[in-house]
Amino acid sequence: MVNAGSKIWVxxxxxxxxxxxxxxxxxxxxxxxxxxRADGLALAEALGAWAKERQASRxxxxxxxPPATLLGAVSEVLAGSWVAVGGQDCHGQEKGAHxxxxxxxxxADAGASAVLVGHSERRQDHGxxxxxxxxxxxxxxxxxLQVIVCIGETGAERDSGQTLAVLSRQLSGSxxxxxxxxxxxxxxxxxxxxxxxxxxxxxxxxxxIEAHSHIRAALGExxxxxxxxxxxxxxxxxxxxxxxxxxxxxxxxxxxxxxxxLKAEGFCAIYDAAT
Ligand code: PGA
Numbered sequence: 178m179v180n181a182g183s184k185i186w187v188x189x190x191x192x193x194x195x196x197x198x199x200x201x202x203x204x205x206x207x208x209x210x211x212x213x214r215a216d217g218l219a220l221a222e223a224l225g226a227w228a229k230e231r232q233a234s235r236x237x238x239x240x241x242x243p244p245a246t247l248l249g250a251v252s253e254v255l256a257g258s259w260v261a262v263g264g265q266d267c268h269g270q271e272k273g274a275h276x277x278x279x280x281x282x283x284x285a286d287a288g289a290s291a292v293l294v295g296h297s298e299r300r301q302d303h304g305x306x307x308x309x310x311x312x313x314x315x316x317x318x319x320x321x322l323q324v325i326v327c328i329g330e331t332g333a334e335r336d337s338g339q340t341l342a343v344l345s346r347q348l349s350g351s352x353x354x355x356x357x358x359x360x361x362x363x364x365x366x367x368x369x370x371x372x373x374x375x376x377x378x379x380x381x382x383x384x385x386i387e388a389h390s391h392i393r394a395a396l397g398e399x400x401x402x403x404x405x406x407x408x409x410x411x412x413x414x415x416x417x418x419x420x421x422x423x424x425x426x427x428x429x430x431x432x433x434x435x436x437x438x439l440k441a442e443g444f445c446a447i448y449d450a451a452t
Contacts, residue, residue, distance in 0.1 A: 202237035202409050202424065202451040203365060203431035205325065206438025207265060207293060207412075210244055217247035221254040223441035228260045235259060236452035237431065240291055241438065246277055252288020263291035263325070266299055269312030271319075281313075281320035291323040293433075295351050297371045307350025314351060318358035325350050325365040325410070325433070328392075329367060332372035341391050344368070348392065354399050361406025366392055367433040373413025375435060385411055389428035417443050420450035 212220070224241065242263040243251045252262045264284040268275055271282060284292055294317060295310035295345055310326065317324040328347040330340045348366070353359055368388050373379050380388070389409050396404035412433030423429060431451060438444045 180212050180407075196270070197402070200430045201404060203240060203408050203410060204237055204444070204448045204451055205240040205263070205291075205293075205365075205410060205431065205433045206242060206295070206444050207433055207435050208241065208243045208247075208439060209298070209435060211439055212244060212247060213333050214247060214250060216306065217243050217251055218254060220439065220441055221251040224260055224444070225255050225258045227441060227445050228255075230256050237448060239448055242291075242293055244285075245284075248284065248289060249287040256442070261290045262288050263293065263322075264289045267292050267294065267313050267317055267320075267322075269309060271316065281316040281322055285320045285322055289322060291325060292317045293327060293366075293367070293413075295316070295347070296327045297329055297369060297374060301371075305349055310351040311353055312338070313442050314353040318353060318356055318363055321358070323363050323365065324353075325367050327367045327369055327433070329369040329371050329374075329413070332360065332370075335370065335372065340388065344391055345395050348395050349399065352399060359400070359403075361403050364403075365408045365431075366377060366396065366409060367410040367412050368392060369412035369433060377414050379414045379423070380417060382422070385423065385429065386418045386426050389426070393428050415447060417446035417450065420447040424451045 204390045216346060240261045240263050255262055267281040267284055268278040271280055281292060294313040299305045314324045314326055328344055330343040334340060334343050370380055392409055393404060396407055408430035408432045409428055410431045411429050415423060415432045415434045416437045424432060432447060434444060434447055437447060
């Protein structure tokens with residue numbers, strides 16, 4: 178069994194604003210429903226070997242979120258590495274009669290130190306509401322996990338000028354304000370425009386800056402000064418070719434990467450673009 182506890186501490190320590198309010202970048206990979214055991218282990222081994230060489234010179238955090246079937250095996254490969262492992266979703270309750278679901282405590286037990294909640298594919302494929310996502314986030318914090326709350330507008334919402342209102346609504350509905358365990362180190366928000374996910378299309382620099390500064394301000398109204406230390410990730414068609422430009426934008430503290438996280442070389446190139 179992997180002991181996630183020490184990694185959670187490291188993760189938190191690194192995530193909280195360090196000197197002069199700097200937020201340490203986080204590059205997170207979301208493998209989605211991809212990979213059999215051999216693929217997942219090969220990818221984890223490649224990342225682990227790469228991370229070992231970077232042990233001393235790393236400037237950002239790295240997280241991988243494999244499918245649940247691979248979580249334990251990937252955690253074991255990366256045990257002792259500074260690369261953290263997370264889940265892609267969790268249930269809002271601790272345990273019980275919920276066939277097919279996985280609790281936050283089970284993720285932690287399998288070696289996870291973080292979990293994504295509210296990914297747009299969960300919202301779309303499983304009809305997850307903001308209040309359900311909030312309950313998942315509360316459960317994640319209760320299990321000692323760092324929680325990455327995903328938000329983002331659809332193409333239709335952007336076209337009709339609702340982007341910022343949608344982001345505000347999703348934030349206020351799903352961020353677990355007032356819950357135990359919530360801190361700048363345990364909360365991450367990922368802005369992922371639905372129309373940019375897996376499409377090869379990315380928002381303009383101005384659109385990303387506008388969304389991230391809106392999220393920072395909205396969080397400030399919800400959680401006060403703590404908002405300054407919360408990392409805001411951009412996600413949606415991040416690739417080695419566009420990562421440096423996106424990661425340099427104001428209030429972009431890292432990336433949530435789907436397709437390009439499935440190859441170690443590309444994912445590590447994105448990591449390097451952050452540092
Ligand atoms: P993508 O996915 O990088 O393949 O666009 C991002 C995500 O859904 O997290």
